[in-house]
């Protein structure tokens with residue numbers, strides 16, 4: 657892998673959206689130590705949709721958190737659009753999290769007292785930016801919420817709430833949108849609609865999506881599936897079908 661800029665937020669070289677090089681993560685110490693990641697290396701290209709799968713406890717969430725700068729690896733390097741995040745101060749890392757990555761969680765995590773539009777613009781306001789109304793409207797239209805801007809989360813369905821969360825994640829024009837089980841709280845049909853939307857933001861708008869999932873059908877929406885087992889990247893699958901993903905999972909768990 658090529659040489660990377662260190663500690664400079666302003667000068668990314670975006671040949672990869674996310675790059676992990678020998679990433680390890682150890683929780684706890686001594687006898688209590690849990691090796692959640694044991695040297696994971698992978699490059700994720702801009703404008704691609706990647707699914708991360710593996711048995712429970714295999715390190716999927718840890719992978720996502722380290723890749724997104726939510727957590728610092730114990731060893732190895734993580735670069736986001738060319739920026740090596742290991743060298744960043746806490747302040748720069750917070751800035752990167754606010755502006756260069758978007759997050760979507762299973763449990764939507766919306767602020768109930770704010771309207772959909774206010775939830776969407778929150779990351780901009782937290783970063784001290786004045787929201788550009790036209791851009792906010794554009795993002796809300798992209799996720800199919802153009803007519804729901806003034807609704808509060810309690811007045812929206814689960815699928816609509818997840819769309820608000822996706823718009824909120826995209827509003828800062830992040831390098832990567834990370835999603836942790838984004839359909840886990842949704843019924844099957846609504847979950848498929850959200851997956852189709854994630855596929856669309858990649859295909860139509862060139863976003864980069866990295867998604868953790870347990871569901872082979874969800875993974876089949878991705879361009880590539882990464883399989884983790886016991887903290888190690890053990891396999892990848894390009895242009896996955898749900899059957900092929902399910903088959904690999906059965907062999908990993910068996």
Ligand SMILES: Nc1ncnc2c1ncn2[C@@H]1O[C@H](COP(=O)(O)OP(=O)(O)OP(=O)(O)O)[C@@H](O)[C@H]1O
Pocket residue numbers: 683684690691692710711712713714715716717718719
């Ligand atoms: N904060 C923590 N402190 C200690 N151990 C942790 C912590 N977070 C995760 N672990 C451990 O690290 C390992 C990997 O956990 P992780 O949550 O990344 O797995 P996962 O594949 O996302 O699991 P699941 O599919 O069950 O959500 C597990 O053994 C877990 O118990």
